[in-house]
Amino acid sequence: MGERLVSFGSQIISLTIEHLELVAFSIFVAALIAIPAAILMTRRATLRRGLMGLANVVQTVPSLALFGFLLPLPFIGGIGKHTAIIALCLYAILPILRNTLVGILGVDAAVRESAVAMGMTPAQILRQVELPLALPAILAGLRIATVTTIGTATIAAAIGAGGLGVFIFQGIASVDSAMILAGAVPAAAMAVVADEGLEWIEKRWSSA
Amino acid sequence: MEVRNLSHRIGERWVLNNISLTVCAGETVVLLGRSGCGKTTLLKCINRLIDPTQGEILFNGRSTPEWDLFRMRRQIGYVIQDTGLFPHWTVAANAGLVPRLENWGAEAIQKRVNLLLEAVGLAPAEYAARYPRQLSGGQKQRVGIARALAADPPLLLMDEPFAALDPITRFELQKHFRALRTTMQKAALFVTHDVREALMLATRIVLLKDGSIDLVATPGNFLSGTTDEARAFLASLEEGWGSAS
Numbered sequence: 001m002g003e004r005l006v007s008f009g010s011q012i013i014s015l016t017i018e019h020l021e022l023v024a025f026s027i028f029v030a031a032l033i034a035i036p037a038a039i040l041m042t043r044r045a046t047l048r049r050g051l052m053g054l055a056n057v058v059q060t061v062p063s064l065a066l067f068g069f070l071l072p073l074p075f076i077g078g079i080g081k082h083t084a085i086i087a088l089c090l091y092a093i094l095p096i097l098r099n100t101l102v103g104i105l106g107v108d109a110a111v112r113e114s115a116v117a118m119g120m121t122p123a124q125i126l127r128q129v130e131l132p133l134a135l136p137a138i139l140a141g142l143r144i145a146t147v148t149t150i151g152t153a154t155i156a157a158a159i160g161a162g163g164l165g166v167f168i169f170q171g172i173a174s175v176d177s178a179m180i181l182a183g184a185v186p187a188a189a190m191a192v193v194a195d196e197g198l199e200w201i202e203k204r205w206s207s208a
Numbered sequence: 209m210e211v212r213n214l215s216h217r218i219g220e221r222w223v224l225n226n227i228s229l230t231v232c233a234g235e236t237v238v239l240l241g242r243s244g245c246g247k248t249t250l251l252k253c254i255n256r257l258i259d260p261t262q263g264e265i266l267f268n269g270r271s272t273p274e275w276d277l278f279r280m281r282r283q284i285g286y287v288i289q290d291t292g293l294f295p296h297w298t299v300a301a302n303a304g305l306v307p308r309l310e311n312w313g314a315e316a317i318q319k320r321v322n323l324l325l326e327a328v329g330l331a332p333a334e335y336a337a338r339y340p341r342q343l344s345g346g347q348k349q350r351v352g353i354a355r356a357l358a359a360d361p362p363l364l365l366m367d368e369p370f371a372a373l374d375p376i377t378r379f380e381l382q383k384h385f386r387a388l389r390t391t392m393q394k395a396a397l398f399v400t401h402d403v404r405e406a407l408m409l410a411t412r413i414v415l416l417k418d419g420s421i422d423l424v425a426t427p428g429n430f431l432s433g434t435t436d437e438a439r440a441f442l443a444s445l446e447e448g449w450g451s452a453s
Contacts, residue, residue: 108292118282118306120278124309132296
């Protein structure tokens with residue numbers, strides 16, 4: 001079985017890279033949407049309730065079903081990477097959104113009041129006070145999103161997006177556990193490395 | 209700074225009722241009153257953390273809504289009980305905030321910060337690079353005062369700045385503040401519920417009761433104050449001394 005795993009060698013590397021690309025791109029886009037949305041949500045309570053509800057609903061849709069729902073849609077749907085990225089993004093948004101929101105709303109009321117009373121503008125308060133103080137929470141949100149996306153991205157192979165899921169689906173179809181492991185082990189390793197690495201960054205930033 | 213016929217309503221309740229008072233340079237007016245009497249609300253109306261329902265506040269002769277909001281706040285020092293220091297900034301960065309907002313040069317800011325840390329009794333060499341979490345409660349409050357004084361504002365607003373400190377540290381800071389005030393000639397409006405603090409620091413005491421001014425007196429005259437509320441505060445003072453001796 002070890003020999004067979006080695007024979008997958010070059011393919012493991014190329015699929016791992018493909019997998020990484022899927023995850024990195026999805027997290028990047030999700031952060032680009034979730035962080036500004038969370039900032040807006042800290043300013044308006046009604047928006048907060050509405051968007052948080054929506055994000056929660058998206059999270060409850062089973063991932064395989066979400067990929068299925070997206071397939072027949074014009075422009076955003078269809079077989080391929082872009083559909084997978086949209087679905088992965090939708091899942092990654094919630095943890096980033098929630099943590100950014102909690103991080104900013106968690107800034108000590110006395111600190112915020114001082115910032116206002118000292119004559120800081122809302123933009124200055126956001127950039128110099130709220131975001132730096134919320135940074136550890138935001139990083140934690142990115143970490144959770146990244147680790148879960150690495151797992152969910154294996155399912156993206158079902159709609160032709162590639163990645164390590166290719167091995168897993170082929171292995172299941174041909175009842176070949178070595179092939180399943182060739183997809184599962186690198187995916188798990190990637191998740192562990194991402195978790196540890198991002199946690200390290202998180203600790204460094206929050207102790208500064 | 210002058211407050212004219214100020215009233216403020218929250219829901220159905222008038223928390224401030226037709227307040228008028230003036231604070232001049234070199235003066236420390238102490239707003240004394242029980243919790244919930246509206247003294248903090250009054251303070252927050254002045255730098256427009258709260259916009260009052262009725263009445264007018266003049267700062268340097270101009271009505272506060274006519275001022276550019278941010279420029280005005282930068283000319284009003286503000287010190288609160290919880291200090292509200294920025295935990296991710298050093299002592300020097302905290303104290304230099306307002307000069308930085310006002311785009312002073314780096315050198316001028318550093319000079320000013322050192323001067324002020326010196327003035328509040330914190331040696332810059334030892335404390336400038338520390339973070340707020342590395343300070344005691346009294347030291348944090350000293351930084352809070354330095355931050356409020358940084359851009360040399362003509363007016364200081366202080367909301368029970370020493371209330372959370374232990375009695376010895378509180379007494380030290382009160383003495384220090386009294387000395388600073390004499391050298392700096394600021395107008396200060398100081399909120400407290402501690403009658404001893406009021407007597408020690410005030411040039412004038414304004415006693416608030418249920419959102420209205422109950423009595424205005426110098427500390428000397430306050431001791432013979434005849435309103436019920438003044439008597440109640442004086443009784444607490446005598447009781448306190450009686451049990452201490």
